[in-house]
Amino acid sequence: MPALSIVIPVYEAEDYLPGCLDTVIGDGAGGDALEIVVVDDCSPDGSRAVAERYAARDGRIKVITTPANAGSGPARNFGLAQANGDYVWFVDADDELKPGAVERVLAAVAGPRPPDVVLVQHEKRRDTGAIETGELPELAEHCPADPSGFTLAEWPRIVDYTHTPWTKVSRREFLTATGLGFPTGWYTDIPWTYALLRRAERISVVTECCYQWRQRAGSSITRTRDDRHFDVFTQWQRTWDDFEDVDDPGIRVALFNHMVWHLLLVIGNTERVEPKQRRAFFRRTSELYRRYHPGPEAWQPAAGVTGLKQRLLAARAYLGYEAFRQVYRIAKRVNRSGQPGRPAPAPEPTASEVEASSANSSMGAPSGVGASAAQQAADESPGLPAQPTLPAPRVP
CATH class of the missing domain: 3.90.550.10 (Spore Coat Polysaccharide Biosynthesis Protein SpsA; Chain A)
Structure with a gap:
């Protein structure tokens, strides 16, 4: 054998x-x-x-x-x-x-x-x-x-x-x-x-x-852009159903943290989710976020860009999330071109770029623009202060 x-x-x-x-x-x-x-x-x-x-x-x-x-x-x-x-x-x-x-x-x-x-x-x-x-x-x-x-x-x-x-x-x-x-x-x-x-x-x-x-x-x-990316919700639900009788808080917090990171990665990738489906995908993500959140004493949003996205999920604030994405894209163009009046074309930020930005405690946006997006997120999700907890996983 x-x-x-x-x-x-x-x-x-x-x-x-x-x-x-x-x-x-x-x-x-x-x-x-x-x-x-x-x-x-x-x-x-x-x-x-x-x-x-x-x-x-x-x-x-x-x-x-x-x-x-x-x-x-x-x-x-x-x-x-x-x-x-x-x-x-x-x-x-x-x-x-x-x-x-x-x-x-x-x-x-x-x-x-x-x-x-x-x-x-x-x-x-x-x-x-x-x-x-x-x-x-x-x-x-x-x-x-x-x-x-x-x-x-x-x-x-x-x-x-x-x-x-x-x-x-x-x-x-x-x-x-x-x-x-x-x-x-x-x-x-x-x-x-x-x-x-x-x-x-x-x-x-x-x-x-x-x-x-x-x-x-x-x-x-x-x-690949395809509606079958919505299968990710079925698969994560199957996972939580399987873990229903697992009471270990460390396991549930780690699994929740990874799920949120993964779903934000999928929706943030313009090569996966069709623009016309983004609102529905965001709402499904928010549903799982709210359903399996282990509680504010066990888990709170991270710092920086990642935490801002997480708080927008908690608030089901799709318009705020999309506004932030546009701010981030504009900021990347400005930063790459070095000429605010003549922005160079830039792709959607990758997960690694987002995480790098978060690690540097920077919104990656011009002064005032990123702050406005952050303030909007804070206004839409009161009671969910950002503080570092589990760091987001690296991109596979």
Whole structure:
């Protein structure tokens, strides 16, 4: 029986799958301890043919096909049912593993007390070539427990690590025993990840980089305008339903903080939510904010830009939120051009830019303009003073 099964759901990945498989098999990486399950989700392109060519050369690769196209979540479930490894790692077909990743994971699960879940460090490579490193090593430096074996209750802030399935390697018997699977729709990794972390009796981390997320234009839902981004509310509701009987205040506060950060990230990304849908998305976000707020004694808005947005959510002040966004965009143009009369074009602020602005205690706006937006927010959300609490997670 192999020690590790890598499950790769495939749909319209003909151009990327060879690069993915090359990094998985490496120079015989893992040897007989490795199994690769390629799940053809009824892809209409030549993805299956690519997988079969690799399977003909490497006996550790098997190719299976779903009964019907169902999306990456159900395809992962289908692959899990066909996997034989002690551990399972879900890898996306358009991403790549870093050199030595398989060996590092095998070493992490080979100890006398095998973990239920291993979290692995990742990096994001944008289509521009820019690389951003994941935050797992930084988080691990502040782990209040043993990073080689802990529970969610011992380290609630681990929820801030990206909720993508490809940063988790899970013990297969643990997964099957708990019945955890991916639901349908978009953002299915949210309820799966937090249900996984909640149930794990032993979690460990690998802080050396193992995975490269290749963010490509047009190939990721994070860069696709579609009404299916509203699925994020269904997935977060599923998560809270699952945590209904969890009374640990540390866990609930950390999960709430991460949810608010994530929903503000989605609505703030102009490549996701259509402008005509922004009001409805804001209102849905505000509903979840108010429903699951752990109380003012447990959690209050952060400082700076982030806290201002959070207070606008609390007040359901969509017009104030949109006014602030416009102020911020104008300020960025002025700052980048250095000529207020001739602003240079600027994209919508990214989450990292917003967080950097917050960290510097600056609104990023000309004197008086940012102050007006802040005052409007304060007027619309009385009784919710801004003060630093949990810092916002870094962008995955």
